[in-house]
Amino acid sequence: MTGDRGGHAVVAGAGIGGLLAARVLSETYGQVTVVDRDALPEQGVARRGVPQSHHAHGVLSRGFEVLEELFPGLGADLVAGGALIRDAQADVRWFNDGYPMSAGHSELPCLLVSRPALERYLRSRVAALPGVSIQDRCEVLEPVADPGRSRITGVRLLEVNTEPHTVPADLFVDSTGRSNRGEAWLRSLGYEPPEEDRVDSRLVYVSREYRRLPGGAEADAYVIGASASAPRGGVALSAEGDRWLVTLFGMNGDNPPVDPEGFHAFAARLPVPELHRLLERLEPLTEPRLMRIPVSIRRRYERIDRLPKGYLVFGDALCQFNPSYGQGMTAAAVQAVALRESLAQGSGAAAVRDFFRRAAAAVDVPWDMSVGGDLRFPFVEGSRPLRVRLVNRYIARLHRAAAEDPQVARAFLRVANLQAPPQGLFAPAVLRSVLRRRPAGPAARPAVRQQPTGA
Numbered sequence: 245m246t247g248d249r250g251g252h253a254v255v256a257g258a259g260i261g262g263l264l265a266a267r268v269l270s271e272t273y274g275q276v277t278v279v280d281r282d283a284l285p286e287q288g289v290a291r292r293g294v295p296q297s298h299h300a301h302g303v304l305s306r307g308f309e310v311l312e313e314l315f316p317g318l319g320a321d322l323v324a325g326g327a328l329i330r331d332a333q334a335d336v337r338w339f340n341d342g343y344p345m346s347a348g349h350s351e352l353p354c355l356l357v358s359r360p361a362l363e364r365y366l367r368s369r370v371a372a373l374p375g376v377s378i379q380d381r382c383e384v385l386e387p388v389a390d391p392g393r394s395r396i397t398g399v400r401l402l403e404v405n406t407e408p409h410t411v412p413a414d415l416f417v418d419s420t421g422r423s424n425r426g427e428a429w430l431r432s433l434g435y436e437p438p439e440e441d442r443v444d445s446r447l448v449y450v451s452r453e454y455r456r457l458p459g460g461a462e463a464d465a466y467v468i469g470a471s472a473s474a475p476r477g478g479v480a481l482s483a484e485g486d487r488w489l490v491t492l493f494g495m496n497g498d499n500p501p502v503d504p505e506g507f508h509a510f511a512a513r514l515p516v517p518e519l520h521r522l523l524e525r526l527e528p529l530t531e532p533r534l535m536r537i538p539v540s541i542r543r544r545y546e547r548i549d550r551l552p553k554g555y556l557v558f559g560d561a562l563c564q565f566n567p568s569y570g571q572g573m574t575a576a577a578v579q580a581v582a583l584r585e586s587l588a589q590g591s592g593a594a595a596v597r598d599f600f601r602r603a604a605a606a607v608d609v610p611w612d613m614s615v616g617g618d619l620r621f622p623f624v625e626g627s628r629p630l631r632v633r634l635v636n637r638y639i640a641r642l643h644r645a646a647a648e649d650p651q652v653a654r655a656f657l658r659v660a661n662l663q664a665p666p667q668g669l670f671a672p673a674v675l676r677s678v679l680r681r682r683p684a685g686p687a688a689r690p691a692v693r694q695q696p697t698g699a
Contacts, residue, residue, distance in 0.1 A: 250274045251414035254399045256384040258284060259294055260359075260573050261559020262419035263366040264580040267314050270373045272587045273415065277377050278370070279401060284380040288361035288484075294421075296567065298533045299451040300481045300491040301359040302465075305332055305352035306662035307574030310581055315369050319355065322365060326484030327357035328464055332657050333650075336465040340643040340656075341472070342515040348650035350657050356465060358483045362573075379403075386429055387416040389552050393434050396554035414554055421560040422538055430551075438548045440541055441611075443626055445566050445618045447537040449493035450500035452507060454526035456486045466519050470495065470568070474515045475621055477568065480522060488526060490519075493568050496623040500532070507532045540566045540618075542611055546604040553593045557600075558583070563607045566618060571610040574662055578606040609659075609666060638678065642669060645678045652677050 253273040255262045258280035269276045282292055303311065308329075311318050319329055330336065333350035355362075371378050381404045388398040388410050398410040418426050427437040470477040470493075478492040492500040492510055500510040511520040542563045545551075559576045582602035586595045618624045620636050646653040655674045658664035668674070 252277065252412060253415040253417060254279065254384075254411065254413040255417040255419055255558075256399075257419035257421060257559070257561075258282075258367065258378055258380070259419065259421055259559070260363060260366065261421065261561070261576040261579070262417070263363070263370045264314065264576050265417050265419055265558045265583060266370050266376055266378075267366075267373065268580050268584045268587065269415070269417070270370075270376050271584070273375070275375050275377075276373075277379060277411070277413075279379045279382040279384060279399075281383040282380060284367065284378070285360075285364070288358065288364040294359070294363070296535060297359045297363070299359075299449060299535060299567075300479050300489040301357075301362075301573060302479070302481060302570040303355040303357070303362070304570060304574040304661040305354050307577040308353060308355045309663075310574075310577035311355070311366075314580065315366065318365070318369075319353075322355065322357050322361070322484075325361065325365075326486070327355060327361065328482050329353050329355055330464045330482075332661055333653060335463055336467060337463040337518060338653075338657075339466075339468045339516045339518070340646070341469065341640055342474075343643050343647040344516070345646050345653045345656075346648060346650045348653060350654050352657055352661050352663060354465075354661070356482050358485075358487075358489060359573075361484050384420070386432060387413075387552075387555065389433050394552060396552050415556060416554060417556045417558050418561045419558040422564050424561045426543070426557060426561060430555075433552055435550055435552065436548075438544045440543050441615075442539050442541050443566070443615050443618050443624065444539045445537070445568075445621070445624055446496045447493055447566060447568060448495075448499040448534065449491050449537065449568070450502055450507060450510075450532045450534045451489065451491040452504075452532045453529040454488040454490060454523070455529055456482055456488045456526075460525055461488075461522055462518075466522065467570075468514050468516055468519055470621075471515045472620055474513070475623075476500075476510070476514060478511060478514055478519050479570075480519055487529065488522075490523065495621065500534075502532045502534045504528065504532060537567060538564070540564060540614065542607070544604075546600040548600075551596070554596070556596050558603075562603060563611060565610060566614045569610070569614045569617065571614060571662075575607050575610050578662065579603045582606050609662060612666075613660070639669075641681060642674075642678050645674075645681050648681075649677045 252275040253269045255278045266278045332352040332354045338345035383402045385400040396416045398412045400410045402408045430437045464482045466480040468477045475495040480490045565571045586599040
C-alpha cells in the first residue's frame with residue numbers, strides 16, 4: 245500500500261461511508277476511485293442500492309461536527325437547500341421509557357436532512373476533489389492479489405456493456421454496507437473472515453412523508469423510544485422540501501402496518517401520544533414504505549491475525565447498527581476521523597492495522613449503547629452479564645430523572661450524540677439526581693397507550 249499523495253485507492257460503495265473514506269484518502273493517495281453498481285442520481289432522491297434512504301435519518305452532533313470539518317460550509321449549504329440545524333434538546337421532543345425529556349439548551353447542534361439529499365451533497369463535494377473520480381453502474385467483482393496472495397494489486401470490475409477487467413490498486417476499501425460480500429472476497433484470497441458479534445432486535449420499520457407547515461408543530465423533531473412495556477417507537481424529523489419524515493418501528497412481530505389507516509392507528513399505540521397527534525394535523529405526501537432490518541453485525545477486524553496488505557473495511561461493512569438509535573452515519577464519520585489519524589502516522593500495512601484498532605475504539609460506545617438497549621427486551625437473544633443488567637437498570641432511572649432535571653437530560657444527550665464518554669452519565673451531579681429518585685414501580689410509570697385512540 246502506498247500513500248503520501250501517490251498510489252491508487254479503490255473504494256467499493258458510494259454511500260455515506262464510501263464517500264467519507266474517499267474524502268480522507270484523497271489527502272494521502274494521488275488517485276481515488278469510488279465505484280458503485282447503482283446509477284447515481286443527480287438529484288437528492290432514493291436509489292435502489294440504499295433502500296433505507298426512504299426512511300428518517302439523523303446526523304448526531306458529533307457526526308455533524310466531523311462532516312463540517314471535512315467539508316467546510318456543509319451546514320450552510322444544506323440549510324440553503326432547506327435542511328435545518330437544531331439544538332438536540334431545545335428543538336427536539338424526546339421520550340424515553342415513556343418519560344418526556346426536560347427542556348433546555350444542550351448546545352449540541354444536529355443536522356436534519358434526508359439521507360438522499362446528504363448523500364447527493366457529499367457526492368458532489370467528493371467528486372470535485374483533485375484525483376478523485378466516482379464511477380457508477382460499475383460492480384466490484386472481487387479484489388485481486390499478487391501471486392503469493394499477500395497484498396492487493398487490483399480490483400476486478402464489471403461496467404455496463406463491457407467485459408470484466410482489472411484496474412491496478414494499492415488499496416481496496418470495502419464500504420459496501422449491509423450487502424457486504426467481504427467474507428466471500430477474503431475466502432477467495434485464502435484468508436479467514438473475522439469473527440462477528442450479532443444481535444437480532446427483530447425490528448421492522450415503516451416510513452411515510454408528510455407536508456410540513458410553519459407553526460404546525462411544537463418542535464422540529466420527535467423521538468419516541470421503545471419501552472419495556474411497549475416495544476415500539478417512532479421518529480418524526482423535519483427535512484428539506486417542507487417535509488416531515490416519519491418512521492414508526494415495532495419489534496418481535498408487533499410491526500407497523502403498510503396501509504395508511506393501519507400506519508396511523510399504530511402511531512396511536514406508541515408509548516406517548518405526541519407523534520400520533522402530530523400526524524393527525526399533517527397531510528400525507530407518500531404511501532407508507534416498509535423495511536425489515538437485518539441483524540446488527542460488528543465484524544471484529546481489529547482481532548484478525550491475517551489480512552492481505554492493502555485491504556481495508558469501512559462503514560456499515562465494518563459495523564452495522566440497529567437504525568432506531570440513529571447512529572449509523574455518525575459512526576461512519578468517527579471512522580473517517582480514525583482513518584485520517586491512522587494515515588497521518590504513515591502508510592502501509594501498519595496504517596490499516598492501526599485504523600482497525602482506532603475504528604474499534606470509535607464504535608465501542610455506539611455499539612454498546614445500541615446492544616445494551618436491545619438487551620432490555622427479553623425476546624432479544626444475547627448474553628446479559630451483571631454489568632449489562634445493572635447499567636440498564638440505571639439508565640431506566642436516568643430517563644426518569646431526565647424528565648425533571650435538565651442537567652441529567654444534557655448529560656444523556658451528550659453521550660447519545662457521541663460528544664462525551666459514557667462515564668459522563670455517572671458524574672457526581674448526575675448520579676445524585678438519578679439515585680435520589682426511587683425506581684419507578686407500575687403505579688409510578690407514565691401511562692403507556694396500548695390501543696388506538698383519538699388525539
